[in-house]
Amino acid sequence: MSGVPRVVLVDDHGLFRSGVRAELGRQVEVVGEADDVQPAIELISSVLPDVVLLDVHLPGGGGQAVVQAVKSAHPQVRFLALSASDAPEDVIAVIRAGARGYVTKTISTPELADAIRRVAGGDAVFSHRLAGFVLDAFAGGVDAAGGTKPSFDPELDQLTSREREVLRLIAQGCTYKEIARELYISVKTVESHVSSVLRKLQLSTRHQLTRWAAERRLT
Amino acid sequence: MEDPARWGGPYGPHWHRHRGPFWLRHLGTGGPLRRDTADRLVGGVAAGVAEWKGFSVNTVRIVFVLGAIITGGFGVPLYVAGWLLIPAAGEDGSIASRARSDSTGIALAAGLATLFGFVLFVAGVFNTGWPSSWAWPQVFTVAGFTLIWRNASPDEQATLRRLAEPLSGVAGPARPTRRSAIRLTIAGLLVCGGAGWVASGHESLALLRPLGGVVLVVAGIVLLFGPWWLRLGRDLVLERQARVRAEERADIASRLHDSVLQTLALIQRRADDPAKVVQLARLQERELRAWLFEGRSPGETDADATFAAGVRQIQQDVETLYGVPVEAVTVGDCALDENLKPLLAAAREATVNAAKWSGASVVSVFAEVEPASVSLVVRDRGKGFDPSAVPADRKGLAESVHGRMARHGGTALVTSSDGEGTKVSLKMPRSAVESRSGSAS
Numbered sequence: 001m002s003g004v005p006r007v008v009l010v011d012d013h014g015l016f017r018s019g020v021r022a023e024l025g026r027q028v029e030v031v032g033e034a035d036d037v038q039p040a041i042e043l044i045s046s047v048l049p050d051v052v053l054l055d056v057h058l059p060g061g062g063g064q065a066v067v068q069a070v071k072s073a074h075p076q077v078r079f080l081a082l083s084a085s086d087a088p089e090d091v092i093a094v095i096r097a098g099a100r101g102y103v104t105k106t107i108s109t110p111e112l113a114d115a116i117r118r119v120a121g122g123d124a125v126f127s128h129r130l131a132g133f134v135l136d137a138f139a140g141g142v143d144a145a146g147g148t149k150p151s152f153d154p155e156l157d158q159l160t161s162r163e164r165e166v167l168r169l170i171a172q173g174c175t176y177k178e179i180a181r182e183l184y185i186s187v188k189t190v191e192s193h194v195s196s197v198l199r200k201l202q203l204s205t206r207h208q209l210t211r212w213a214a215e216r217r218l219t
Numbered sequence: 220m221e222d223p224a225r226w227g228g229p230y231g232p233h234w235h236r237h238r239g240p241f242w243l244r245h246l247g248t249g250g251p252l253r254r255d256t257a258d259r260l261v262g263g264v265a266a267g268v269a270e271w272k273g274f275s276v277n278t279v280r281i282v283f284v285l286g287a288i289i290t291g292g293f294g295v296p297l298y299v300a301g302w303l304l305i306p307a308a309g310e311d312g313s314i315a316s317r318a319r320s321d322s323t324g325i326a327l328a329a330g331l332a333t334l335f336g337f338v339l340f341v342a343g344v345f346n347t348g349w350p351s352s353w354a355w356p357q358v359f360t361v362a363g364f365t366l367i368w369r370n371a372s373p374d375e376q377a378t379l380r381r382l383a384e385p386l387s388g389v390a391g392p393a394r395p396t397r398r399s400a401i402r403l404t405i406a407g408l409l410v411c412g413g414a415g416w417v418a419s420g421h422e423s424l425a426l427l428r429p430l431g432g433v434v435l436v437v438a439g440i441v442l443l444f445g446p447w448w449l450r451l452g453r454d455l456v457l458e459r460q461a462r463v464r465a466e467e468r469a470d471i472a473s474r475l476h477d478s479v480l481q482t483l484a485l486i487q488r489r490a491d492d493p494a495k496v497v498q499l500a501r502l503q504e505r506e507l508r509a510w511l512f513e514g515r516s517p518g519e520t521d522a523d524a525t526f527a528a529g530v531r532q533i534q535q536d537v538e539t540l541y542g543v544p545v546e547a548v549t550v551g552d553c554a555l556d557e558n559l560k561p562l563l564a565a566a567r568e569a570t571v572n573a574a575k576w577s578g579a580s581v582v583s584v585f586a587e588v589e590p591a592s593v594s595l596v597v598r599d600r601g602k603g604f605d606p607s608a609v610p611a612d613r614k615g616l617a618e619s620v621h622g623r624m625a626r627h628g629g630t631a632l633v634t635s636s637d638g639e640g641t642k643v644s645l646k647m648p649r650s651a652v653e654s655r656s657g658s659a660s
Contacts, residue, residue, distance in 0.1 A: 088512075128583065132548035135587065171548040172598045172642075173583035 005120035008032045008047065010040040010066060011055040011082075016105070020053065020112075027113040036060045041069045044077060050120040054099065056083035056090045064097035071098045080119045082112075088133045096202055101125030123191045124198035131170035134201060135159075159197060166193045253308040254301075256375065262302035262367075292353040299363035310372060318366040328365035335361045402442055409439030478506055498542045505535060526593065527552040529563045530586050533570055537582070541574040544581045551588035553649070559593060561623045562647040565631065568619035569597040569643040577601025577641060592648045600640040606633050620645070 007028045009017045012035045021030050031047050034040035037060035044052055044066070052070075056063045067079050079099040081091065084106075091102050100119045103112065104127050115125040126134070138159050159167070162183075169179045180187045255266035258276060265283055269276035287294025303315040318324055336358045368379060413435025482503040489495045509531075527549040534547040553559075566584065573582045579601030586595040606616075616633060620643065624631040629647035 128546060128548055128585075132550055132585070135550040168585065168587065168596075171550070172585040172596050173546055173581070173600075174598070 004029045005050040005116055006031045006047075007116060008034065008040075008044055008049040008052045010034045010044075010052060010058070010063070012036060012058055013055075023109045024113055024116075028116055037062075037065045037069075040066045044070050045074065048074060048077060050078065051116050052077060052079045053082050053116070054079050054094070056081050056094050056102075062090070063094045063099070067094060067097040067099055078119050078122070080115060080125060082107075088136075091130060091133060092137065092201075095130070095198070098202065100198065101127075102130040103127045104129060118191070122195075124194045126167070126170050126194055126197075128171045128173050131167045134197060135164065135167050135171065137201075159200065163193050163197050166190055167197060170194075252305055254305050256307050256309075259378075262298070262375075263307065264298055264301040264305060267305060267308070292356045296356050296359035296363060299360050299367070302367055303363055307372065307375070314367055314370045317370040321366070321370055324366055324369040327369070328362040331365050332358045332362040402446075406439045406442035409435050409442065413439060474510065478510075479503060494542045497544075498539060501538050501544055502535075505538075524555070525552050526555055526559050526563070526586070526588060529555060529559070530566070530584060530595075533563065533567045534584065536567070537570050537574050541571070543574040543579070545570060545574070545584055546581055547584040547586070549586045549588075553588050553593070556650045558627045558629070558647050558650050561627045562593060562595060562629060562645055565620045565623045565629075565645055566595050566597060568623075569645070572616070573597055573599040573601065573641060573643075577603070579640065590649075592646055594644065594646045596645070597643045598640065603635045603637050603639050603641050605637065606635055 004026070005028050007024075007030050009020060009030060010033070011017050011020075014035065017033050017035075021033075024030070028051075031049050032043045034043045035058075037058050040052075040054075040058070052066070054063045054066060058066070063079075063081055063083070070077055079094075081094045081099045081102040082105060083091070083102070084104065095102055100122075101115060101124050103115050103125060107115070107127070118125050165183060166179055169182060174182070176187050176190045179190050183190075252271045253267050254263035255270050256263045258266040258270075260266075260280070265279040266276050268274070269279045283294065283298065287298070290297075303318070304313050306313040336355075339354050339358070368376070371379065413433070482499055486496050486499050489499070530547050530549050534545040537543065537545050555563075566586075570582055570584060573579065577599040579599035581599075583598045584595065585598070586593065620633070621631050624645055624647065627647060629645060631646075632644045633641065634644075635641035
């Protein structure tokens with residue numbers, strides 16, 4: 001990725017948009033803002049930014065609606081979900097729709113700029129919360145009910161122990177650099193592990209994820 | 220905006236509604252008789268009488284309908300007279316008082332009534348019987364309706380238009396579609412055929428005639444008005460949904476008032492104390508999240524119940540006491556057992572240490588419940604220390620963390636270096652009884 005990423009902000013709070021725009025300053029080029037699903041789809045399709053900073057909650061149908069509408073026509077546009085919502089179902093929904101990552105709104109500005117650059121470069125970005133959700137969702141192949149696992153693709157629906165390790169460290173709030181040092185691997189390898197987790201999340205059969213989401217809602 | 224006092228508690232303004240026998244709603248208003256346009260089906264007369272005398276409105280409606288049947292149709296013009304003469308609630312004069320000055324309306328009413336009477340007379344010549352005895356009183360109804368139509372308040376006219384909608388639909392929809400054209404044709408044929416059958420004088424079919432004709436007419440009417448009835452039913456459902464939504468909004472508003480607005484007021488008062496403001500904001504954020512995303516109401520503590528709840532409690536307490544944000548992530552959950560309580564106690568000690576001494580702006584707690592064990596990592600990016608340089612008499616780490624964990628078969632590992640922050644990893648095996656129940660609580 002050369003130069004500064006071109007970014008579109010999608011959030012229904014104008015104050016938040018102007019805050020992000022001011023804080024990111026010259027680290028990214030904000031090429032547009034939208035406050036709802038329909039204007040966002042139109043804007044993104046016309047300016048074709050590198051990264052869309054997308055609020056999970058939008059009045060006209062949620063962030064995943066934007067991802068789904070744009071993704072097929074413009075696969076080169078990447079999405080980074082940014083939200084105050086920690087409702088696991090919402091987060092997983094927007095990730096499964098095709099967002100390349102999720103960070104909470106409490107993220108610091110340098111971290112956000114870094115996350116945008118990563119997503120623009122094709123990597124996945126997980127916040128510590130999302131890492132927790134994913135670990136929870138895949139739940140180590142442990143079946144609480146006592147062994148009656150639904151039939152699914154074991155390749156896709158299991159995380160490798162290395163991926164699990166990386167996710168745990170992300171959930172502890174480690175940066176990629178710290179993870180790399182702790183596991184004696186390169187930052188690039190950490191990135192590839194995270195990307196493969198993202199791919200599994202987006203492709204995996206739905207059994208476990210839906211059951212997990214249902215449990216989260218109940219308890 | 221609605222009056223906040225309406226959310227005042229379980230005994231809102233309608234609490235008395237279901238007391239006493241079903242036909243008696245409450246002891247009437249004692250005020251003058253007024254049509255209740257808010258609770259009306261047609262003109263609000265029944266609702267007004269119910270309100271006035273304190274009967275249940277449905278009882279009054281049933282009495283009205285029975286009255287209309289028994290009096291041979293005279294009940295309907297009586298109802299219309301009531302509509303004309305009784306002022307609506309919140310209005311000064313009745314419709315009749317306004318209609319007095321509407322000379323065109325009076326002329327039109329007289330004309331229409333005469334026309335209707337003439338039609339009935341002609342019909343009566345051909346087929347004397349029950350229809351005409353029922354229909355004659357409706358001459359007055361027609362006249363009364365005309366006056367109401369012209370002189371009712373805009374609000375009521377809207378209702379009338381809705382009632383009259385099917386007629387305009389029959390007369391010709393704005394954009395006639397193929398389906399509606401077919402529907403209207405079939406309906407028209409059925410009604411005409413049925414009416415013709417009723418009127419035809421074939422002796423051999425004398426017994427079947429009324430029955431078959433009525434069936435055809437009913438079928439035709441259903442075809443004509445069915446879509447409208449369906450729409451009316453749908454409107455009712457929508458209205459009910461809107462009411463439920465309004466109640467939900469009131470509930471949310473009252474909760475926000477109890478929690479968020481109170482905290483905001485506190486924050487404004489403590490604006491000169493940044494640490495306190497951060498602490499209040501975090502506390503409120505956590506409470507709101509718990510309510511919005513996990514469905515726990517504020518003040519509801521379940522710290523004794525499960526491991527994840529225990530971790531949340533640590534987060535909450537440390538944030539409140541030391542004003543340092545704690546990012547807690549838990550994976551899986553299980554019931555607390557004898558081994559997990561010391562684990563939580565050790566985790567609390569480690570978190571408090573990090574908050575107190577590390578100087579880090581945030582402390583991360585990560586807990587994972589696995590089939591055989593539970594692990595918990597407390598990590599900060601503060602100034603760190605040299606574990607080997609800690610004097611042996613310092614109780615904190617040695618006793619509270621290492622000792623506790625070792626006594627229950629767990630392990631504790633502390634890694635720290637100057638300027639790099641500290642990481643405390645705790646691992647505790649789950650007791651045999653618990654290991655059967657998995658991560659789903």
